[in-house]
Amino acid sequence: MTWSGGRRKLYAILNAREGDNWTLKVDDVLLSLLILLNVLAAILETVKPIHERYSAVFNGFELFSLAVFSLEYLLRVWVSVEAPGLEGRFKRLRFMATPVQVLDLVVLAPLFLPHFTTMDLRFLRLFRVLRSLRILKLSRYFDSLHAIGRVLKRQQEHLIVIFIALGVVITVASSVVYLVEHEAQPAVFSSIPATMWWAVATLSTVGYGDMFPVTTGGKACAAIISLCGIGIFALPAGVLASGFVEEIQSKKKPCCPHCHRELT
Numbered sequence: 001m002t003w004s005g006g007r008r009k010l011y012a013i014l015n016a017r018e019g020d021n022w023t024l025k026v027d028d029v030l031l032s033l034l035i036l037l038n039v040l041a042a043i044l045e046t047v048k049p050i051h052e053r054y055s056a057v058f059n060g061f062e063l064f065s066l067a068v069f070s071l072e073y074l075l076r077v078w079v080s081v082e083a084p085g086l087e088g089r090f091k092r093l094r095f096m097a098t099p100v101q102v103l104d105l106v107v108l109a110p111l112f113l114p115h116f117t118t119m120d121l122r123f124l125r126l127f128r129v130l131r132s133l134r135i136l137k138l139s140r141y142f143d144s145l146h147a148i149g150r151v152l153k154r155q156q157e158h159l160i161v162i163f164i165a166l167g168v169v170i171t172v173a174s175s176v177v178y179l180v181e182h183e184a185q186p187a188v189f190s191s192i193p194a195t196m197w198w199a200v201a202t203l204s205t206v207g208y209g210d211m212f213p214v215t216t217g218g219k220a221c222a223a224i225i226s227l228c229g230i231g232i233f234a235l236p237a238g239v240l241a242s243g244f245v246e247e248i249q250s251k252k253k254p255c256c257p258h259c260h261r262e263l264t
Contacts, residue, residue, distance in 0.1 A: 011079040014072075031072065038065050066108075073104050151243035162235045166203075169232055173199040173225045181218045203229030 038061075045051045045058055080095035095101060152159070174195040181189040188211050189195050198211040202225050213222050 007079050008082050010075065011082040014076055014079060015083075031068075034065060034068060037061070069104075069108055073101075073108065076101070076104075147244070147247050151240060151247050154246070155239050155243040158239045159236060162239065165235075166232060169228065170196055170199045170203060173203065173221075173228075177213060177218060177221050177225070180221055181213050181215060184215050184218070185213075199225065202226055204233050205229050 041058055041061055051058065077092050077096060081091045083091070083095065171192075174192050177198065178189050178192045178195040181195075189198070195211075201208040201211075202222060205226065207226075213219050
């Protein structure tokens with residue numbers, strides 16, 4: 001096998017598609033398992049007794065993961081010249097600038113930085129927890145997870161309009177309740193931005209309870225705002241649900257209306 005032929009074969013393995021031979025997807029399964037184990041390790045490391053007892057195991061597994069994910073990243077960069085969508089010069093640099101590859105660097109950072117610094121800063125502990133971001137890499141290995149991105153992209157105009165409307169409603173509700181409740185509770189409803197927290201909690205029907213109106217007018221406004229929230233915050237869910245239905249329908253193969261067999 002020639003050098004370019006091996007690179008094309010490796011590109012096919014690293015970018016296996018739905019319907020490909022199962023042997024091309026072995027690396028997807030193994031990498032997905034390693035990602036899940038990394039997320040589990042990041043969670044368990046926050047439990048102090050477990051971390052103290054198995055710290056050596058966690059450190060060894062972290063170094064192993066560093067090697068595997070770094071090798072995967074370098075191989076993807078190397079075979080990126082075989083990608084059909086990249087044309088012209090500097091293919092590898094343009095490939096490294098894509099959102100998916102930037103995500104790979106972000107999830108690799110928690111592994112690299114603690115090993116290349118001698119500073120004893122408290123914020124460095126965050127890098128261990130941030131390893132759980134590696135679960136975002138799973139979207140590469142499961143086509144069904146790509147449907148989320150496709151649905152969001154397809155419905156982005158509707159979602160933007162809905163969120164703009166939500167912002168308007170939150171602003172109006174916060175302003176009204178602030179004017180009604182400020183004199184009665186100046187420390188609680190101290191400003192419109194502070195009241196926005198109450199508006200979000202009320203419109204989303206969460207009702208956190210740390211802020212609540214005490215005047216008759218405030219309670220009346222809160223009742224109306226709560227009822228509006230039931231319908232307003234249900235809009236994004238409805239848009240996304242219809243988007244997923246459309247996505248599922250588009251994946252189905254056409255069938256004969258009489259015998260219900262797939263049409264070729």
